[in-house]
Amino acid sequence: MAARSYGQYCGLTRAVELIGERWAMLIVRDLLVGPRRYTDLRAGLPRIPTNILSVRLKELQQAGVVRRVPLAHCGLVYELTAYGRELEPIVTALSRWGFQAMGTPAEGDVVTGDSLTMALRTAFQADAAASLPPAVYELRIGPVTLRADVTADGLRIAQLAPPAPPAAGAVALGDPDVVVDAGPGIRDVIAGTLTAADAVDAGVLRVVAGDAALLERFAATFHIPLTRTPQKETA
Amino acid sequence: MAARSYGQYCGLTRAVELIGERWAMLIVRDLLVGPRRYTDLRAGLPRIPTNILSVRLKELQQAGVVRRVPLAHCGLVYELTAYGRELEPIVTALSRWGFQAMGTPAEGDVVTGDSLTMALRTAFQADAAASLPPAVYELRIGPVTLRADVTADGLRIAQLAPPAPPAAGAVALGDPDVVVDAGPGIRDVIAGTLTAADAVDAGVLRVVAGDAALLERFAATFHIPLTRTPQKETA
DNA sequence: CCGGATCCGAATCGATACTG
DNA sequence: CAGTATCGATTCGGATCCGG
Numbered sequence: 001m002a003a004r005s006y007g008q009y010c011g012l013t014r015a016v017e018l019i020g021e022r023w024a025m026l027i028v029r030d031l032l033v034g035p036r037r038y039t040d041l042r043a044g045l046p047r048i049p050t051n052i053l054s055v056r057l058k059e060l061q062q063a064g065v066v067r068r069v070p071l072a073h074c075g076l077v078y079e080l081t082a083y084g085r086e087l088e089p090i091v092t093a094l095s096r097w098g099f100q101a102m103g104t105p106a107e108g109d110v111v112t113g114d115s116l117t118m119a120l121r122t123a124f125q126a127d128a129a130a131s132l133p134p135a136v137y138e139l140r141i142g143p144v145t146l147r148a149d150v151t152a153d154g155l156r157i158a159q160l161a162p163p164a165p166p167a168a169g170a171v172a173l174g175d176p177d178v179v180v181d182a183g184p185g186i187r188d189v190i191a192g193t194l195t196a197a198d199a200v201d202a203g204v205l206r207v208v209a210g211d212a213a214l215l216e217r218f219a220a221t222f223h224i225p226l227t228r229t230p231q232k233e234t235a
Numbered sequence: 236m237a238a239r240s241y242g243q244y245c246g247l248t249r250a251v252e253l254i255g256e257r258w259a260m261l262i263v264r265d266l267l268v269g270p271r272r273y274t275d276l277r278a279g280l281p282r283i284p285t286n287i288l289s290v291r292l293k294e295l296q297q298a299g300v301v302r303r304v305p306l307a308h309c310g311l312v313y314e315l316t317a318y319g320r321e322l323e324p325i326v327t328a329l330s331r332w333g334f335q336a337m338g339t340p341a342e343g344d345v346v347t348g349d350s351l352t353m354a355l356r357t358a359f360q361a362d363a364a365a366s367l368p369p370a371v372y373e374l375r376i377g378p379v380t381l382r383a384d385v386t387a388d389g390l391r392i393a394q395l396a397p398p399a400p401p402a403a404g405a406v407a408l409g410d411p412d413v414v415v416d417a418g419p420g421i422r423d424v425i426a427g428t429l430t431a432a433d434a435v436d437a438g439v440l441r442v443v444a445g446d447a448a449l450l451e452r453f454a455a456t457f458h459i460p461l462t463r464t465p466q467k468e469t470a
Numbered sequence: 471c472c473g474g475a476t477c478c479g480a481a482t483c484g485a486t487a488c489t490g
Numbered sequence: 491c492a493g494t495a496t497c498g499a500t501t502c503g504g505a506t507c508c509g510g
Contacts (some may be wrong), residue, residue, distance in 0.1 A: 003481070003503090006261060007282040009340040009419055010350040011357065011459075012326060015333025016260050022483070025251050026241060038492050047242040049484050054493060063336070064463070075491060083335070083463045090328045091247060097321055098250025101298070105244040115245040122246065184244055224246075228299070228318045238484090238500075257502075273473050284503045289474060310472060 035079035123222040138176035178210030270314035373411035413445030
């Protein structure tokens with residue numbers, strides 16, 4: 001543990017000692033969405049070796065970032081401590097920064113429910129939403145289906161079981177105002193380099209149900225402006 | 236390079252792929268203070284292996300975070316690109332977060348000019364400074380001597396040659412209003428858990444010259460409130 | 471001195487297998 | 491479900507060396 005120290009008495013240094021190891025920040029990202037069990041984390045981090053997940057969780061506990069909570073009848077979950085939750089603005093700022101360097105997905109890249117949830121939180125423009133009527137969006141990207149409730153009060157996101165067969169007796173949450181099937185090109189819509197209408201024309205977004213006109217409102221509500229000139233990828 | 240990918244199409248993931256490797260964030264911290272040459276970076280990161288510094292600089296260049304700038308007659312410097320400078324709020328937020336977990340310095344921990352400069356920037360309370368008269372502080376910690384000019388407009392920090400023998404013909408910057416010699420306990424003053432007066436009594440701060448009453452103003456100007464209950468160190 | 475490159479042992483990580 | 495154990499592949503740390 002001392003071997004990993006950078007040998008400086010400095011707040012930033014301490015921070016990266018606590019959450020700078022490989023995978024740690026991504027674990028925090030998923031836990032910012034909600035408490036998760038070991039298996040959930042594994043599913044949300046498909047490429048993490050299980051031993052690494054295990055040691056990271058121990059280290060994060062020792063750092064006071066994560067807490068292990070036994071559940072009443074079934075298993076246990078990991079959740080962020082108050083100190084860990086203070087990382088939220090840092091995680092969203094980093095997401096915004098990294099968003100600009102995303103390029104196109106590499107072969108095999110996945111999008112997970114938790115990463116997309118945090119991405120939407122990151123892109124959420126509270127002031128724009130406050131000046132717009134409420135709306136409920138259902139967003140499908142690959143195997144992930146999210147339901148985003150936007151009101152003047154803010155944003156609430158739920159992860160839905162993906163293929164969503166009508167499921168006769170399921171709890172009806174109320175129909176979304178629009179259901180969108182999207183590909184990775186949705187990044188350009190959020191970046192503002194592609195209008196919603198053009199995205200539909202290009203097949204990047206497909207309106208499965210509801211009012212396609214709401215897509216413009218979606219783009220205004222979830223937006224990360226690019227501040228950097230795009231640059232060659234995979235150099 | 237692909238081996239280091241996390242396999243997710245996500246902004247946060249991309250960010251940690253770009254600046255999540257060991258030492259990378261500390262290099263950015265030092266470059267946020269100003270352009271630095273290879274040797275400066277080595278001196279500011281005493282424990283970094285030179286090969287790691289070398290490959291990190293190359294990676295950061297390829298990531299569009301750092302630029303290599305040949306100097307007119309003498310050597311070259313590394314500096315942040317516009318994209319790299321966007322990391323400043325992230326670095327200060329992380330510093331603030333890590334500040335709370337700093338504890339007491341480990342044996343052999345150092346404080347560098349650049350790390351202390353960024354720490355002061357992190358702790359700087361612009362609104363408090365705006366409502367206070369201007370002041371010039373000279374702060375000495377170990378081998379590091381900083382001069383912090385606080386005005387209603389903001390903060391400017393210069394790193395001074397440490398032992399400061401009177402240096403007959405040196406440019407006179409104007410005398411600081413107070414010269415303070417401090418130890419690591421200054422962290423408690425910035426955290427607000429120790430008043431400036433108590434710090435002087437405890438020997439944490441020593442006023443070498445100037446007006447000791449300014450120390451209270453210093454503590455109001457540079458402050459990082461603790462939001463977390465202190466916790467056992469080095470568990 | 472500056473700006474690295476090279477070499478090698480130590481530590482960490484990734485992949486897979488296995489267990490209470 | 492919630493991890494440990496093992497082992498080869500990478501990366502890191504420490505030291506040395508080298509060309510301007």
